[in-house]
Amino acid sequence: MRVVVHKARCQGHARCWARAPRVFKLDDAGYILPGDIDVADGEQLLASQGVRACPEQALEVDEPPANSIVERDTRKVQTGIEKDKTIIQFATDPVDHAKITELRDREAIRNCLYRYCRGIDRADEAALRSAYWPEAYDRHGPYCGPAEDFIQFALGLPGHRNIHQITNSLIDFISSAEAAVESYFTALQRGPDTDQEIRQTLLCGRYCDLFQKRQDEWRIAERTVVYDWIEEQIPPAILEADRFGRRQPIGAPHPDDPIYQLLKGHIPTDQDGVEGPQLGAA
Amino acid sequence: MVRDFSLFTSPGMLPTANGDPHAAVACVHAGPPIFYSTSNTRDGRGTWVITRASDQRRVLQDTETFSSHRSIFASVLGESWPMIPLELDPPFHGVFRSLLNPLLSPKRVMALEPAVRERAIKLIDRIAASGTSCDIMKDFAVPFAVNIFLRFIGLSDDGLETFVGWARDLLHGDKEQRPPAARAIVAFIDELATERRKEPVDDFMTFIVKAKVEGRLLSDEEVRGIGVLVFVAGLDTVSAAICFDLAHLARNPKDQELLRSEPDRIAVAAEELLRAYSTIQMIRVATKDVDFKGAPIRKGDYVSCATMIANRDPAEFECPNEIDLAREDNRHAAFGYGPHRCLGSHLARREIVIGLEEWLARIPAFRIKTGTEPITFGGHVFGIENLILDWS
Ligand code: HEM
Numbered sequence: 278m279r280v281v282v283h284k285a286r287c288q289g290h291a292r293c294w295a296r297a298p299r300v301f302k303l304d305d306a307g308y309i310l311p312g313d314i315d316v317a318d319g320e321q322l323l324a325s326q327g328v329r330a331c332p333e334q335a336l337e338v339d340e341p342p343a344n345s346i347v348e349r350d351t352r353k354v355q356t357g358i359e360k361d362k363t364i365i366q367f368a369t370d371p372v373d374h375a376k377i378t379e380l381r382d383r384e385a386i387r388n389c390l391y392r393y394c395r396g397i398d399r400a401d402e403a404a405l406r407s408a409y410w411p412e413a414y415d416r417h418g419p420y421c422g423p424a425e426d427f428i429q430f431a432l433g434l435p436g437h438r439n440i441h442q443i444t445n446s447l448i449d450f451i452s453s454a455e456a457a458v459e460s461y462f463t464a465l466q467r468g469p470d471t472d473q474e475i476r477q478t479l480l481c482g483r484y485c486d487l488f489q490k491r492q493d494e495w496r497i498a499e500r501t502v503v504y505d506w507i508e509e510q511i512p513p514a515i516l517e518a519d520r521f522g523r524r525q526p527i528g529a530p531h532p533d534d535p536i537y538q539l540l541k542g543h544i545p546t547d548q549d550g551v552e553g554p555q556l557g558a559a
Numbered sequence: 560m561v562r563d564f565s566l567f568t569s570p571g572m573l574p575t576a577n578g579d580p581h582a583a584v585a586c587v588h589a590g591p592p593i594f595y596s597t598s599n600t601r602d603g604r605g606t607w608v609i610t611r612a613s614d615q616r617r618v619l620q621d622t623e624t625f626s627s628h629r630s631i632f633a634s635v636l637g638e639s640w641p642m643i644p645l646e647l648d649p650p651f652h653g654v655f656r657s658l659l660n661p662l663l664s665p666k667r668v669m670a671l672e673p674a675v676r677e678r679a680i681k682l683i684d685r686i687a688a689s690g691t692s693c694d695i696m697k698d699f700a701v702p703f704a705v706n707i708f709l710r711f712i713g714l715s716d717d718g719l720e721t722f723v724g725w726a727r728d729l730l731h732g733d734k735e736q737r738p739p740a741a742r743a744i745v746a747f748i749d750e751l752a753t754e755r756r757k758e759p760v761d762d763f764m765t766f767i768v769k770a771k772v773e774g775r776l777l778s779d780e781e782v783r784g785i786g787v788l789v790f791v792a793g794l795d796t797v798s799a800a801i802c803f804d805l806a807h808l809a810r811n812p813k814d815q816e817l818l819r820s821e822p823d824r825i826a827v828a829a830e831e832l833l834r835a836y837s838t839i840q841m842i843r844v845a846t847k848d849v850d851f852k853g854a855p856i857r858k859g860d861y862v863s864c865a866t867m868i869a870n871r872d873p874a875e876f877e878c879p880n881e882i883d884l885a886r887e888d889n890r891h892a893a894f895g896y897g898p899h900r901c902l903g904s905h906l907a908r909r910e911i912v913i914g915l916e917e918w919l920a921r922i923p924a925f926r927i928k929t930g931t932e933p934i935t936f937g938g939h940v941f942g943i944e945n946l947i948l949d950w951s
Contacts, residue, residue: 286620288900291665292890295826306660307905329888332896333616 279339286335293327394441401531437468454490481506572937585871606861612875615864619897625843643784691951700798713762748786799942803836828884834891837866925950
């Protein structure tokens with residue numbers, strides 16, 4: 278275990294030294310000596326208490342801590358915490374690394390859900406593919422089978438206008454590398470059916486996903502789409518471009534949508550959007 | 560943004576029998592991280608009030624934006640010299656801090672410890688011999704703190720009563736009593752400095768008058784600024800802490816018995832008592848316009864960082880209003896944060912711990928004397944006017 282000393286932040290409270298005088302050495306003025314500290318094995322618990330005692334937060338444990346079981350100080354007898362209670366805690370760290378990892382995992386999962394939406398709505402193959410592990414399985418309404426086939430199916434629907442929104446997501450970790458994730462979706466879909474009739478549908482439901490983490494990346498391993506709401510709407514007769522009028526640019530498939538300009542580092546201009554091909558028969 | 564709150568006039572802040580001013584201020588955590596109080600200093604000035612410990616840390620560490628230059632003491636006399644190092648800002652502050660740090664370092668305080676213990680024992684033995692009741696403030700806490708101060712700067716106990724009187728008038732006196740007390744303290748420090756310049760001995764004042772900063776001797780005003788600060792900084796702070804601690808133990812016999820039977824716990828318990836019964840409100844002056852979490856702080860505004868508020872912040876301390884004498888990870892703010900961290904904190908801690916150790920070892924189970932009520936008060940320094948204990 279190594280303690281990083283932010284010497285400039287030390288204000289001489291000497292609380293680290295009061296807790297672990299053998300670990301934390303002070304100068305004649307009572308401030309910590311400069312330089313990081315390699316803590317000897319038997320001193321780790323005391324050293325981490327010393328780190329947590331610093332009012333200025335000038336000390337930090339360097340390495341990610343091992344999960345370890347430590348005996349809690351039994352002095353709590355008087356004050357309501359049971360005697361000899363054993364708790365699991367991160368014995369060596371002032372920052373809770375486990376908590377930070379969990380937050381990062383949650384954010385990565387949410388991001389993956391959003392990539393799926395971009396993939397579907399923009400017919401963006403790379404984005405769509407990046408949401409699934411290669412051998413992932415998808416039970417997706419009329420479609421049921423390898424996610425790869427679903428991807429091909431979804432990309433082969435020209436002239437569709439889709440808007441997929443993810444709202445509530447509940448992420449339950451099954452283990453450090455697996456999570457059960459339930460995400461509400463609202464989908465507006467418009468496009469020709471097999472008889473070339475334009476259909477417009479409001480669809481709501483939930484993606485019930487088994488997420489897996491592999492080499493620091495979270496993706497869907499299994500998806501089941503559960504449907505909760507459907508509304509067949511009457512598609513408008515007037516062309517989409519006419520209905521939007523001067524509201525430009527209109528969303529387009531990959532790579533013509535203005536977002537891809539932004540992703541390449543260009544700020545989309547009015548021109549970029551107006552010139553783009555337009556989607557949707559009506 | 561403006562709230563009806565003041566450490567001087569809110570309920571529980573004026574002298575209150577059996578009051579609990581710390582619990583009374585803890586309610587601010589239900590509100591915003593910063594608000595404006597229209598009257599929050601002794602002379603009725605408004606201040607911004609920072610309620611979160613993490614924000615106070617930010618303010619007190621950022622001395623460029625939040626200055627300590629205020630001349631609080633000198634203003635009692637209508638003058639404007641700074642108390643040193645309290646009312647100086649970095650980098651000049653650091654020059655004096657470096658000079659003074661070794662005098663009150665943890666190592667130096669260890670050397671002072673036997674003298675501190677001897678004083679405590681002497682005072683307590685006298686109390687024990689004279690009956691089964693006493694006023695902690697008058698009979699123990701104040702004389703103990705003044706005693707240590709005299710010892711620290713190298714004076715005998717001869718003038719003890721006089722010093723105690725000055726301290727009382729300055730810190731708790733009214734408009735009439737404060738200026739003469741301040742003047743007396745200044746005259747005493749000035750005179751002592753003159754004497755030590757003429758005839759050096761091995762003591763604090765001699766060290767100060769012979770010390771050099773930036774290659775020159777200290778000016779008269781600087782010597783005075785240091786001497787006066789050391790006099791006022793360690794008196795009512797230490798005595799109030801001892802008083803709050805003994806009041807807590809008198810009201811919580813289980814805690815009292817625990818510390819009496821296991822004195823090893825006193826050092827950790829004293830930290831918790833410092834947290835729960837912190838006494839100081841720190842004030843800073845904004846040096847420029849800043850928006851602080853949406854609050855428009857303007858250049859010249861006062862900003863209050865009250866330790867008793869930071870130390871009851873639920874974001875920093877689990878169950879902050881519960882007093883847990885074995886609390887862990889107790890990085891409380893009782894001695895402030897940032898470069899002005901209490902210079903005397905190591906001495907103060909030893910005074911408190913030794914005071915409690917010797918009291919508990921020499922006085923049997925004690926309680927607040929029936930028919931008496933400790934009177935608490937708020938302000939820049941929270942305190943108790945009287946604490947009559949009884950062990951008959
Ligand atoms: C329980 C007792 C004490 C408490 C709660 C206490 C609290 C504080 C606090 C909060 C500050 C910071 C003020 C600010 O930042 O504006 C401070 C500063 C200071 N205290 Fe104490 N104090 C105590 C005892 C003492 C004693 C015994 C001494 C002297 C021997 C002392 C000397 C000082 C000095 C010289 C400063 C100014 C430090 C600077 O500005 O760099 N204090 N104290």
